[in-house]
Amino acid sequence: MIILGIETSCDETAASLVEDGTATLSNVVASSVEMHSRTGGIIPENAAREQIKAMIPVIEQAMDDTKLRAQDIDAIAVTVGPGLIGSLLVGVETARTLSALWTKPIIPVNHLLAHIFANYLERDKNELPSFPALSLVVSGGHTDLVHMNSVPQNVHNFVRLIGSTRDDAAGECFDKTARILGLGYPGGPAIAKCAKKYLNKKDNNEQSKELNLFPRPMIDSDDFDFSFSGLKTSVLNYVKETQKHDNDKLAAEVQEAIVDVLVEKSIRAIRKYKPKSFMLSGGVSANERLVEKFKKRIQAEKLEVKFFYPEARLATDNAAAIASAAYFVGKHVDWIAVTANPGIRVADRL
Ligand code: KG4
Ligand code: ZN
Numbered sequence: 001m002i003i004l005g006i007e008t009s010c011d012e013t014a015a016s017l018v019e020d021g022t023a024t025l026s027n028v029v030a031s032s033v034e035m036h037s038r039t040g041g042i043i044p045e046n047a048a049r050e051q052i053k054a055m056i057p058v059i060e061q062a063m064d065d066t067k068l069r070a071q072d073i074d075a076i077a078v079t080v081g082p083g084l085i086g087s088l089l090v091g092v093e094t095a096r097t098l099s100a101l102w103t104k105p106i107i108p109v110n111h112l113l114a115h116i117f118a119n120y121l122e123r124d125k126n127e128l129p130s131f132p133a134l135s136l137v138v139s140g141g142h143t144d145l146v147h148m149n150s151v152p153q154n155v156h157n158f159v160r161l162i163g164s165t166r167d168d169a170a171g172e173c174f175d176k177t178a179r180i181l182g183l184g185y186p187g188g189p190a191i192a193k194c195a196k197k198y199l200n201k202k203d204n205n206e207q208s209k210e211l212n213l214f215p216r217p218m219i220d221s222d223d224f225d226f227s228f229s230g231l232k233t234s235v236l237n238y239v240k241e242t243q244k245h246d247n248d249k250l251a252a253e254v255q256e257a258i259v260d261v262l263v264e265k266s267i268r269a270i271r272k273y274k275p276k277s278f279m280l281s282g283g284v285s286a287n288e289r290l291v292e293k294f295k296k297r298i299q300a301e302k303l304e305v306k307f308f309y310p311e312a313r314l315a316t317d318n319a320a321a322i323a324s325a326a327y328f329v330g331k332h333v334d335w336i337a338v339t340a341n342p343g344i345r346v347a348d349r350l
Contacts, residue, residue, distance in 0.1 A: 001074045004098075005323030006059070008091035009083025009111045010140065011036055011047045013054035015062035016319035017073070021327030022120050022128075024320045026065035027313075030054040037185045041175070048086030055094050062319075070102045077326030080108040081341035082141065088340035099335040107330035108338050109322045112137050112144065112346035113159065115281040117325040118310035118318070129277035129308055134162075136266045137346060138290075139282035140171035140186075143262075144346050145224045145269055158329075160350035162269060163224025170258050171284045173228035177235045177254045181247050192287055194251035199289075211256035213238070219261050224269050231257055259290045267297050270305055279308040286312040 002025070007014040011032050017025040032050040036042045063069070078095035081088060099106040116135045120128055137144040143165040148158050168176070171188055178187025183194060202210070214234050217227045235254055239245065262284075270278055280294065291309050298307055314321060 001327060002068065002072055003107070003323040003326050004059070004062070004073050004076045005109075005319035005321070005326065006076065006078040006091045006095050007111070007114075007317055007319040007322045008051050008055070008087050009079045009081070010087060010317060011042050011050075012317040013051045013058050013090070014317065014319035015059040016323055017062055017066050017068060018121070018320050018323035018327065021117070021324045022123055022125065024121055025068070026062045027318055027320045028058050028062045028065065029318050030058050033186065040179060040185055042084075044084045044086055047084060048090060051087055051090040055090055059094070059098075070104075073102070073104055075105045075107050075326065075330075075332060076102075077107040077109050077323050077330060078338070079111045079114065079322055080338065081111065081344040083111055083342055085340060085342045088342060092338060092340045096335045096338055105332035106335045106338050107326040107332055109325050109330060110344055110346065111322075112139070112142055112282075113329065114321040114325040115139060115315075116146070116279055117328060118281055118314040118321040119279045119308040120324050120328065121314050121320050122311065129279055129306070131277070132273065132275045133277040133279060134266070134269055134273055134275040135279040135281050136262060136285075137282045138170045138262060138280070138284035140175065141169050142282065142346070143169045143171075143226045143228070145266060146346055147273055147275070147350060159347035161345065161347045162273075162350050163226065163265065165226040165228060167227050167229040168232060170226070170228060170262060171282070173232055173258055174254070174284065176232050178251075180232070180236050180239055181250055181254075183247065183251065188284060188287065191251045191255050192289070194248045195255040195289065198246075198248035198252040211253050213250075213253040214257040216257055216261050216264070219264050224265055226261060226265065228258065255287070255289055259287070259293055262290060263293045263297055266294070267301065267303070270298075270303055271301075275305055277308055278305045281310060281315070283316040285309050286315040
């Protein structure tokens with residue numbers, strides 16, 4: 001089954017053809033990140049205007065890369081939310097038009113679930129995650145710990161939210177602290193790069209011992225919720241109060257504080273729910289330090305869980321993950337019934 005995925009929830013315009021939910025035949029992502037780096041963040045109106053221009057060429061490119069034609073496609077999958085309303089509408093209206101024009105079924109997809117399914121891409125059928133499973137979805141707008149009790153068939157009875165951020169998302173904390181430090185947008189990759197420079201100068205033992213400048217919010221709370229806005233304020237206060245600072249060290253400090261909380265809370269959830277698989281997902285899972293610390297903790301605590309994380313290019317927003325989620329948990333609907341839904345959550349609370 002070949003699905004055309006379309007993704008426009010934030011500033012990317014993406015299209016991809018995926019076979020049977022796992023094999024990426026083409027994956028095109030156009031980003032207006034340079035424009036947003038000039039304004040220090042995304043201005044939604046500007047993002048949507050760029051997406052209108054990019055949408056059709058991106059779909060054409062995704063088709064051309066495979067030499068497949070409209071008649072070879074079995075369904076069209078599109079992100080309906082969460083995201084920016086103007087941006088979502090570009091993808092949704094395009095998908096509806098193509099669905100009507102090509103008489104293909106349309107599959108609405110929750111962007112956060114799609115992040116989880118990035119873990120299914122480029123993997124053999126016998127290597128896919130087994131259930132029950134937990135996933136930490138860490139993106140620019142969300143930080144969600146979710147539990148999945150069985151092999152995905154119907155979204156509504158297999159995913160439950162067990163914890164979430166009470167204020168800023170982890171990615172947002174990377175982006176906002178990077179701005180405070182003058183490192184540019186998007187902040188996650190900028191912080192990771194500076195932090196790497198700093199960490200490369202230290203040996204392993206030294207690395208963690210020294211990095212304790214900033215608080216680890218809610219790390220000891222007996223729930224699975226997160227909070228990152230206080231950390232952002234601590235960084236702001238520190239920068240205001242100190243005259244000279246080493247930005248590479250501060251980047252490493254910020255990264256370590258975020259990573260420590262994400263790892264600690266997730267490991268505690270793994271101990272409680274004893275899942276067979278743990279899937280890291282969302283743009284922040286492109287962070288090497290986060291992946292490395294998860295691997296170390298799982299090994300050190302001899303946890304019997306298989307750890308999955310997506311390739312970095314599939315961790316951040318892309319349309320292959322949309323097509324994959326559509327294949328495994330999507331439901332065909334009539335194009336008339338598809339609408340953008342900017343505020344939807346990954347799932348209901350457990
Ligand atoms: O999932 P995503 O591409 O878009 C949303 O759905 O929000 O996530 C984007 C977020 C941004 O906050 C970005 O700074 C962060 O992911 N990010 C990273 C890294 N690469 C992207 N954060 C930390 N380290 C990275 N290497
Ligand atoms: Zn995303």
